[in-house]
Amino acid sequence: MKLLSVVSSCSNRFYCILAKGNGKEGYGHDREVPMKQKHVRVLKKLAPTLVAALVVLSPISNTPVSVGQTIDIERGASLFQKACIGCHDGGGNIIQPGATLFTKDLERNGVDTEEEIYRVTYFGKGRMPGFGESCTPRGQCTFGPRLQEDEIKLLAEFVRLQANQGWPSIPSTED
Secondary structure: OOOOOOOOOOOOHHHHHHHOOOOOOOOOHHHHHHHHHHHHHHHHHHHHHHHHHHHHHOOOOOOOOOHHHHHHHHHHHHHHHHHOHHHHHHHOOOOOOOOOOOHHHHHHOOOOOHHHHHHHHHHEEOOEEEOEOOOOOHHHEOOOOOEOHHHHHHHHHHHHHHHHOOOOOOOOOOO
């Protein structure tokens, strides 16, 4: 008489019978070990791919971008193109090569937070002029149009975001 499995997750009659302690010599027992080894090998081959897919598709690693964040990024890109791209095209620096906007240079120069990027953009540093409305001394500040505080904050966020991403190409906002 054959025993039917009561365990609903069992797809292999021999495993279910053996799990209940009803296995007998010669009734599937000789196939148990090779089949388990085969399943383990398949799982070992698939595990890295499955883990990678889980991480990539995880909402933790891919936070959704809201419409507001997209608009801020576009505004930051637009401001960057108007005020910064002349010297910092693609995150580089045509005036002082060691002061690029890439993460390694920002960290080395102590400008690796949004607050520090804001401060340098507002007041200037070294050869870079300040763009803030109340920037002083006058010789350290730009002779061109000044930026408002919220615009500089937006620029600092944009620069930090771009640096974290390795300065991918900036989308053009011009029509």
